[in-house]
Amino acid sequence: MLRYLLPATLLAAFTATLPGRAQAQPEAPALPDQQLHIMAGFAAGGTSDLVARLIAEGVGNVSGRRVVVENRTGANGFLAAEAVVRSPPDGSMLFQCAMGTMTISSELPGMIMPIDPRKDLVPVANVALSSYGAVVRARGSYQDMADVLKAAKAKPNAVSYASAGIGTAQHLTGERLQRMASVQMLHVPYRGAAPAAMDVMAGRADFMVTNLGDVMGQIRGGELRLVALGDASMKSAFPKTPLLSDTVPGLEVVGWFGLCGSSNMPDPAIRAWAAAVEKALQDETLQKRLRENGLTPLYEGPAAFAERMEKDRQAWREVITAAKVRVD
Template structure:
C-alpha cells in the first residue's frame, strides 16, 4: 500500500510542471485585425510625416496580414485627425500618426478641445526624429557661431528677427524656448511655410530661423544659408560638424519627432499586439535605411518609456506657450 502511495506521489510530482505549463500553452493567440487598418494623420500629402506614414503602412501590412491605408485629415491644428481617432470604434483599426503639436502642445494652444491629448492616446512607437537646423543668411553672418549671433542680438538695437512656419508652430516655439533660456531679444516674423521664410532669410529680410533639416539642407549645401546649430541635444549624423544648440545653451533640446498612437480606449491586449507589430517594422534594417536616406534618426522606445518622455516634454512646451501667450483660437 505504501509503495503504491509513493508511486502515485512521484507520478503527480513529475506531472506538475506539465500541468502548470498547460494554461500558458492554452492562451489566446496575439490579436490580429480582421479588416484593413487606417493611419490617420493631420497633414496634407507629400510632407515628411506623410512619407513616413506611407512607408510604415506598406511595411506594416504583411506583419498584420491586412492592408493599411493612410488617411490625410489636415486642418484644425491637428485636432480634426486626433478627434477622428478618438471617436473611432475602439477596435485597434484606427491609429493616429502625430507630432509634438497634437500630443504635447495643442492643449495649451486651444481653449477647448473635444479630446484630451494627455489621456486619450497611448504611444506605440516613434517612426523617426529629425532635428531642425538653426540657419542664418551667409551674407549677414558669414562665419559667426551661435554664441556670436546671440551676442549680436543683445547689442543690436531692436534685437534680431527670426522666421517660423507660423504662430504656435514647433519652429516658433523652439525659438521662443531659446529666447527664454538666453534672454536674447528675438522678434518673431511668422510665415506660411518654409519656402517663403527661407527666401527672405537668404535675402537678409530676417536674421535667423529654425527649419526642418530636409527643407533647409539644400540651401545650406548650395551656400545660401549657414547652419550654425542643430536643435537636438546631440549632433546629427547628417551634419556631424554642426554643433547642437545645447553646446552653447546646455538645457536646450527641441527635436521634432513623428509617432504612432492608439486610442487609450482600445483594449490593452490589442494595443500590445499593435505595438509589437509597429516595433518590428521600426527596428528593421529596411526602416533604418529609410531614415538614413531621409536624413532622419531612429527614436527607440516602447510604450511606457515613450509615455514618460512625452509627459516630460509636455511640461516644457506648454510652459513656453504660456510665456508667449500664443493662442490658436
C-alpha cells in the first residue's frame, strides 16, 4: 500500500477546514485576581454613584466576581481618583470618571488637583451618556426657553441661572448660552446640583441646565418643568420637549460616566474590564435602569473613549477661555 505524506503547512491548512476543527479564538484576558473596586468620587444617591453601582453589579453578573463600590467624596471627585492612582498597579481598582472631572477641571485656571487626569489616568470604558436639560419652576411664568431668553434680552442680568458651582458643566453651559444667544444673565453658583434645583423650585433662581438624572424625580413630580433637552439622546423619553439647539442653534450639551484606571494599569486588565463592561451593557434590565435615570447606555472602548475625552477637553477649554472663568 502506497502512503503519501502531505507537507506540514498544507496538512495544517487542510485539517483547519474540516468540520469541528475550527481554529480556537483567543479568549479575553481575565479580570485581576484581587478584590475588584470601583471608587466613586461623589456622595451616595447621586447620578454618579448610581452609575458606579449599576455597572459594578453588571460586571459582577457577567464575570461571577464581586465588585465593591466605595464612595470617597471631595475635591470634585479627585480624592477618589487619587486613591486609584496611588493603588497597587494591578488593575483591580478603577475610578468612576465623569465628564466634568476628566475634561473640565483639568482646563480651569486656578484649579488645584492632587493628580493630573490627563497624565495619571487612562480611559478604560465609557458606560453611559448623561443627558442634560433646561428646567424652570413648574408653577412659574416661563413656559419654554424662548420665554427665558425673551426676558433676558429685555433686561440684562434680570434672569438668573443656577449651577452646581463655578466651573461646572452647568455653569459653563450657561456661559455658552449667553454668548450664543447674545444675552446677559446672572450666574448663581451652589454647592451641588441638589441645592441649586431646590432654589429653582422655590423661585429664587429662574432656571438651570443640569444633568437630567439629578432632577428626574422633580420633573416627574411636577415641581420642575423640562423646557429643553441638551441633546437628542433622551428624545424618545421626552418626545414633546424641544432641544436647546431648536432655540439657540448649535447649542448642545451631553455628559458621560465611564471607568478610568491608573496610567500604569496593565493592558490585559484594561482589556478585561472593557470586555466585561461591554458585555454587562447588553443586559436589557441594566439598560432600562440607566434610561429611567436620564442616562443612555453607551459602550465605548479605550480608544473611542479617549477620543471623546480629548474632544470634550478642547470644547470646554474654548468656553473657559472665552468666558475668562477661573476658580480660586
